[in-house]
Amino acid sequence: MSLVLDPAAQDLLFREARTANTFTDEPVTDEQIQAVYDLVKYGPTAFNQSPLRVTLVRSQEARERLVQHMAEGNRPKTLTAPLVAILSVDNEFHEELPELFPHAPGVKDAFFSERTVREQAAGLNGALQAAYFIVGIRAAGLAAGPMTGFDPAGVQKEFLDGDHTPLMVVNIGKPGPDAWFPRSPRLAYDDVVTTV
Amino acid sequence: MSLVLDPAAQDLLFREARTANTFTDEPVTDEQIQAVYDLVKYGPTAFNQSPLRVTLVRSQEARERLVQHMAEGNRPKTLTAPLVAILSVDNEFHEELPELFPHAPGVKDAFFSERTVREQAAGLNGALQAAYFIVGIRAAGLAAGPMTGFDPAGVQKEFLDGDHTPLMVVNIGKPGPDAWFPRSPRLAYDDVVTTV
Numbered sequence: 112m113s114l115v116l117d118p119a120a121q122d123l124l125f126r127e128a129r130t131a132n133t134f135t136d137e138p139v140t141d142e143q144i145q146a147v148y149d150l151v152k153y154g155p156t157a158f159n160q161s162p163l164r165v166t167l168v169r170s171q172e173a174r175e176r177l178v179q180h181m182a183e184g185n186r187p188k189t190l191t192a193p194l195v196a197i198l199s200v201d202n203e204f205h206e207e208l209p210e211l212f213p214h215a216p217g218v219k220d221a222f223f224s225e226r227t228v229r230e231q232a233a234g235l236n237g238a239l240q241a242a243y244f245i246v247g248i249r250a251a252g253l254a255a256g257p258m259t260g261f262d263p264a265g266v267q268k269e270f271l272d273g274d275h276t277p278l279m280v281v282n283i284g285k286p287g288p289d290a291w292f293p294r295s296p297r298l299a300y301d302d303v304v305t306t307v
Numbered sequence: 308m309s310l311v312l313d314p315a316a317q318d319l320l321f322r323e324a325r326t327a328n329t330f331t332d333e334p335v336t337d338e339q340i341q342a343v344y345d346l347v348k349y350g351p352t353a354f355n356q357s358p359l360r361v362t363l364v365r366s367q368e369a370r371e372r373l374v375q376h377m378a379e380g381n382r383p384k385t386l387t388a389p390l391v392a393i394l395s396v397d398n399e400f401h402e403e404l405p406e407l408f409p410h411a412p413g414v415k416d417a418f419f420s421e422r423t424v425r426e427q428a429a430g431l432n433g434a435l436q437a438a439y440f441i442v443g444i445r446a447a448g449l450a451a452g453p454m455t456g457f458d459p460a461g462v463q464k465e466f467l468d469g470d471h472t473p474l475m476v477v478n479i480g481k482p483g484p485d486a487w488f489p490r491s492p493r494l495a496y497d498d499v500v501t502t503v
Contacts (some may be wrong), residue, residue, distance in 0.1 A: 113342035115448035120316040143459050145496050146309030152493040153321040155441065159491040165500045173503040214488055231419040235434050252311035256458065259353050270503060292374030292410055295355040297348040300341050304361045306464060307369040
């Protein structure tokens with residue numbers, strides 16, 4: 112075998128894990144999310160910029176405000192998931208860089224003085240962190256249901272501010288009945304990987 | 308414990324894993340990369356769009372062409388890493404959607420007829436897949452050294468085509484002497500996660 116990761120972990124994180132569309136009633140606790148964060152916060156980002164921010168939507172009132180901005184097909188699952196998280200990026204992440212990248216404190220001004228540069232960096236590195244977060248949800252024995260089918264401007268206005276851009280909304284919980292479609296096919300290795 | 312993933316796997320993928328800046332001479336084989344791909348290809352993307360493409364830079368000639376487009380500080384490690392991968396996205400990924408998302412073949416035309424929409428979707432979903440790939444490299448017992456310090460237009464022109472946008476370059480191998488800086492601090496849970 113070419114992988115060192117044990118097969119049970121491979122199954123938990125990738126092979127058996129699926130995007131869930133239904134959930135049981137079992138609650139997802141703050142302690143679980145904290146354990147997920149305390150694992151995936153170590154995933155790498157450029158200059159350790161760590162732009163990802165997480166808004167946990169727990170109250171029924173907030174849940175109803177959120178679904179108003181979501182695609183119709185996503186509303187029922189987002190209304191019934193035990194927990195919903197809005198993943199966004201902080202486009203002003205550079206303010207934390209002297210603390211986050213202490214061995215080169217000049218990075219903040221040398222690379223990130225322009226907002227457009229920060230937005231591009233935050234989009235890429237925040238997406239990396241969103242993927243680590245999805246993997247972390249699975250590491251907690253939970254299913255994630257990431258969605259991009261929502262109005263970003265509406266979600267931003269409702270829950271964030273002008274410095275935060277939403278990336279995705281993630282339903283979180285134990286999978287319920289008929290939680291997923293059959294697994295869709297993946298591209299073959301030779302269609303994805305080339306060598307020069 | 309709130310996590311189901313066993314502690315050894317947590318260490319391998321996140322807690323002990325580090326971005327390596329030096330590497331041993333031990334080769335990284337195509338079989339290892341195939342095993343990584345066959346694991347991480349299951350990571351979720353929107354509509355299973357799977358835009359990530361991987362260019363393995365193996366020949367010395369290609370390695371020298373690549374470093375011409377990289378930031379000075381990144382050149383020595385990219386010249387000496389056992390394997391280097393250019394991660395890019397295919398902005399024409401929609402052509403594969405009828406095969407990749409067979410239960411809703413209309414998605415290709417309903418959502419992805421515009422190139423700018425595809426570029427945005429590929430940027431986000433390709434970055435998710437790049438993170439899965441980094442996690443997969445670690446699952447193979449290897450260290451990854453992802454870098455965004457390069458000229459994207461130059462790398463695109465040298466190795467890709469107008470339909471493929473480079474996301475990052477990743478050095479891959481077993482960590483060598485003095486492979487990393489001390490671990491930088493991470494943001495506290497309460498600075499990242501809020502509840503509504």
